[in-house]
Amino acid sequence: SAVISQKPSRDICQRGTSLTIQCQVDSQVTMMFWYRQQPGQSLTLIATANQGSEATYESGFVIDKFPISRPNLTFSTLTVSNMSPEDSSIYLCSVEKGTGETQYFGPGTRLLVL
Amino acid sequence: DAKTTQPPSMDCAEGRAANLPCNHSTISGNEYVYWYRQIHSQGPQYIIHGLKNNETNEMASLIITEDRKSSTLILPHATLRDTAVYYCIVRAYMEYGNKLVFGAGTILRVKS
Numbered sequence: 001s002a003v004i005s006q007k008p009s010r011d012i013c014q015r016g017t018s019l020t021i022q023c024q025v026d027s028q029v030t031m032m033f034w035y036r037q038q039p040g041q042s043l044t045l046i047a048t049a050n051q052g053s054e055a056t057y058e059s060g061f062v063i064d065k066f067p068i069s070r071p072n073l074t075f076s077t078l079t080v081s082n083m084s085p086e087d088s089s090i091y092l093c094s095v096e097k098g099t100g101e102t103q104y105f106g107p108g109t110r111l112l113v114l
Numbered sequence: 115d116a117k118t119t120q121p122p123s124m125d126c127a128e129g130r131a132a133n134l135p136c137n138h139s140t141i142s143g144n145e146y147v148y149w150y151r152q153i154h155s156q157g158p159q160y161i162i163h164g165l166k167n168n169e170t171n172e173m174a175s176l177i178i179t180e181d182r183k184s185s186t187l188i189l190p191h192a193t194l195r196d197t198a199v200y201y202c203i204v205r206a207y208m209e210y211g212n213k214l215v216f217g218a219g220t221i222l223r224v225k226s
Contacts, residue, residue: 042201107156
């Protein structure tokens with residue numbers, strides 16, 4: 001398995017602002033992913049964070065709204081840009097040590113946008 | 115869309131075995147069955163996965179039918195801390211681009 005931490009654990013933000021969420025893993029991993037979980041809903045994949053290249057976004061998610069960085073094999077960031085109350089969700093980072101292996105999740109970042 | 119069907123909720127008495135069913139009638143030959151759980155507002159926790167043989171670890175047992183169209187996750191002695199949403203997911207192993215697709219899951223309530 002892997003030990004995954006996320007910062008911040010929670011935040012309350014004003015609409016129109018942006019928040020950057022960090023994901024740190026205790027060992028090098030091949031794959032890193034970002035998910036969103038809206039209130040009362042299941043998890044939805046936002047994008048795959050690729051090391052050294054642009055992230056791969058799922059349908060309905062765009063880079064301008066959710067820019068992602070992955071500078072190395074243990075760290076990634078997700079920015080939620082120009083936030084609105086509809087962005088209030090839990091944002092989760094997950095990792096796979098090897099491609100297609102078991103995926104492990106971080107504790108999540110709880111975001112409330114007012 | 116999720117490739118699995120699970121009951122929306124189940125109750126279990128504390129100390130008893132919790133048996134959580136999952137239907138995956140369209141599973142492919144190279145797809146594994148994964149189980150995760152999510153305790154309130156925490157990140158999903160990996161439980162177990164299997165291909166066709168039954169699997170057991172320190173958390174649970176996974177029973178997969180011979181035709182692989184359904185499976186059952188067994189928590190042998192449920193405790194109150196096992197109250198969570200349980201997700202059954204099918205996914206090809208070691209295959210790039212094969213995503214985890216989460217359905218609605220089963221809410222398991224363990225009661226004293």
